[in-house]
Amino acid sequence: MNPQFKLFSNEFTSNPYPAYARLRETEPVYKMLFPDGQEGWLITRYNDAVEVLMDPRFIKDISKLYGGSIEQQSVFMHTMLFSDPPDHKRLRGLVQKAFTPQMIAGMRGRIQEITNELLDKAEGKTTMNLIDDFAFPLPIIVICEILGVPSADRDKFRVWSNSLIEGSNGEHATEMFKHMNEFIQYLSQWFEKVRKNPGYDLISQLIMAEEDGDQLTERELYGVVALLIIAGHETTVNLIGNTILALLENPDQLNLLKDKSDLIHTAIEESLRFNGPVEFSTSRWANEDMEFRGKSIRRGDLIVIALNSANHDQGQFKDADLFDITREKSPHLAFGKGIHLCLGAPLARLEGEIAINSLLKRFPLIELAVDKEQLEWRPGMIVRGIKELPLSLK
Numbered sequence: 001m002n003p004q005f006k007l008f009s010n011e012f013t014s015n016p017y018p019a020y021a022r023l024r025e026t027e028p029v030y031k032m033l034f035p036d037g038q039e040g041w042l043i044t045r046y047n048d049a050v051e052v053l054m055d056p057r058f059i060k061d062i063s064k065l066y067g068g069s070i071e072q073q074s075v076f077m078h079t080m081l082f083s084d085p086p087d088h089k090r091l092r093g094l095v096q097k098a099f100t101p102q103m104i105a106g107m108r109g110r111i112q113e114i115t116n117e118l119l120d121k122a123e124g125k126t127t128m129n130l131i132d133d134f135a136f137p138l139p140i141i142v143i144c145e146i147l148g149v150p151s152a153d154r155d156k157f158r159v160w161s162n163s164l165i166e167g168s169n170g171e172h173a174t175e176m177f178k179h180m181n182e183f184i185q186y187l188s189q190w191f192e193k194v195r196k197n198p199g200y201d202l203i204s205q206l207i208m209a210e211e212d213g214d215q216l217t218e219r220e221l222y223g224v225v226a227l228l229i230i231a232g233h234e235t236t237v238n239l240i241g242n243t244i245l246a247l248l249e250n251p252d253q254l255n256l257l258k259d260k261s262d263l264i265h266t267a268i269e270e271s272l273r274f275n276g277p278v279e280f281s282t283s284r285w286a287n288e289d290m291e292f293r294g295k296s297i298r299r300g301d302l303i304v305i306a307l308n309s310a311n312h313d314q315g316q317f318k319d320a321d322l323f324d325i326t327r328e329k330s331p332h333l334a335f336g337k338g339i340h341l342c343l344g345a346p347l348a349r350l351e352g353e354i355a356i357n358s359l360l361k362r363f364p365l366i367e368l369a370v371d372k373e374q375l376e377w378r379p380g381m382i383v384r385g386i387k388e389l390p391l392s393l394k
Contacts, residue, residue: 006019007019007032007042008034008035013377013379014375014377016279016306016308016309017308017309017312017321020044020306020308020309020312021312023042023044023306023309024044024045024309024313028043028044028045028048028293029041029042029043029044029048029292029293029294029295030042030044031295034302034304034381035381036381038302039302040283040301040302040303040304041295041297041301041302041303041304042304042305042306043303043304043305043306043310044306044309044310044313045309045310045313045315046310046311046313046315046316046317046333047313047315047316048292048293048310049281049305049306049307049310049333050310050333050337052284052303052305053281053305053333053336053337053338053340054337054338056084056085056287057286057287057288057290058284058285058286058287058303059084059284059285059287060081060082060083060084060088060282060283060284060285060340061082061083061084061087062082062283062285064084064287065285065287065299065300078217078219078220078222078223079091079220079223079224079226079227080092080095080224080340080343081227081231081282081340082282085339088339088340089339090214091216091220091224092339092343094206094209094214094215094216095206095209095224095343096343097205097209098202098205098206098209099202099228099343099344101346103146103202104346104347104350105346105350107142107146107347107350108350108354110142110145111138111142111350111351111354112354112358114138114141114142115138115354115355115358116358118133118134118137118138119134119358119359119362119363121133122134122362122363122393123362125393126392126393127369127390127391127392127393128363128390128391128393129388129389129390129391130240130241130244130389130390130391131237131241131385131386131387131388131389132388134240134355134359135236135237135238135240135241135355135389136158136233136237137154138236138240138351138355139232139233139235139236139237139348139351140154140157140158140229140233141154142233142347142351143228143229143232143233144157144229146201146202146228147201147202147203147225147228147229148194148199148201148202148203148204149190149203149229153186156182156186157229157230157233159179160179160180160182160183160230161229161230161233161234163175163176163179163180164176164179164180164183164226164230165230165234165378165380165382165383183226184222187221187222187225187226188218188222190203191203191207191218191221194207195207202228203225206221206224206225207221228344231342231344232344232347232348234277234383234385235277235278235342235344235348235383236277236347236348236351236352236355237277237385238277238278238378238383238384238385238386239268239271239272239277239348239351239352240351240352240355240356241385241386241389242271242275242276242277242384242385242386243267243268243271243352243356244356244359244366244389244391245275245375245386245389246271246274246275246323247267247356248366248367248368249323249372250323253267253323253324253325254360256325256326257325257356257360258360258364261357261360261361263325263326264353264356264357265353266325266326266327266328266330267325267356268349268352268353268356269327269330269332270323270324270325270327270330271323271352272311272330272332272334272335273311273317273327273330273332273334274311274312274323275308275384276307276308276311276332276334276384277334277348277383277384277385278307278334278335278382278383278384279306279307279308279381279382279383279384280304280305280306280307280381280382281304281305281307281336282382283302283303283304284302284303284304284305285300285301285302285303286298286299286300286301286303287299304381305333307333307334307336308384310333311332311333311334316331317330335348363391363393363394365393365394366391366392366393366394367391367392367394368389368390368391368392369390369391369392370390375387375388375389376388
């Protein structure tokens with residue numbers, strides 16, 4: 001472990017890319033102590049990341065290493081996110097029956113309505129906190145409506161979500177588990193209501209979904225719904241915030257998008273690559289001893305991929321440190337790759353496209369209302385996003 005790489009310091013969190021560049025150059029498979037106290041390997045190059053994401057020797061279900069003797073406490077542990085074949089195929093198949101591309105595409109009109117309503121509230125004001133006033137409420141309202149959960153409860157979801165995401169670095173564990181238990185209790189009561197009176201919402205469909213006579217268990221339902229609510233909206237919150245920040249920092253690209261709104265598709269893909277909303281992959285473990293890029297990795301070793309580092313690899317992306325919304329066919333890893341490719345990626349993309357274009361059309365002269373140095377990035381081992389983004393509206 002090289003002391004020159006001061007990962008997860010405040011300086012690193014505000015701009016991790018210089019450290020990533022040094023790691024890719026000198027120690028692309030880097031043994032380190034993660035903030036939660038676990039020792040493991042950090043993967044920073046693009047090709048190495050793809051190989052780990054696709055290689056079945058790197059597993060997601062840690063219980064396989066210990067004969068199922070470890071009690072998994074996280075609500076997420078009973079989801080496709082932390083499962084391997086064949087369990088993964090069963091879980092993903094059940095969820096896909098309800099969370100279809102057709103359902104997501106059918107949400108376009110409603111997402112636009114919600115976007116317009118949120119922007120209406122900013123009319124006549126001189127400032128807006130983009131995160132609190134727009135980037136957070138949009139995706140949480142959307143996912144609540146899809147699931148059939150009252151949007152009046154969205155503030156509870158924000159507390160629970162922040163606690164689970166920001167507690168991923170091992171800090172505030174007591175508070176995190178308290179909020180996780182509150183979340184499970186809420187879902188338990190909601191599932192009971194749905195079973196008595198099912199509707200056409202996604203939770204009803206998940207409860208009734210079957211695959212070869214198999215249904216989601218109660219614990220799997222908790223995990224799937226938690227994943228959809230938390231991961232589903234967290235990704236979009238940070239996608240919107242990071243995209244607007246990148247555009248403000250690159251006014252030529254901002255003006256280009258305002259002039260050519262049809263560039264929104266490549267703009268979103270470039271934002272996902274340039275400063276993606278999910279900085280690190282979720283944990284994987286080596287299921288056997290192996291040599292990987294000259295390093296001796298042992299069975300049970302933790303493996304984490306720095307997705308945003310891989311997406312800045314000059315060997316894969318020309319001028320990787322430039323934000324270029326005309327960049328085409330970007331094979332970025334913002335949503336992962338392989339069997340664990342993010343199921344909600346199409347929804348995040350759709351929400352991001354509608355949100356960014358609508359905001360720029362309504363308020364074409366937005367500016368940062370504070371110095372960039374005052375922006376605070378969220379802590380935690382998973383997401384990359386700013387806590388607040390104050391904008392001047394003109």
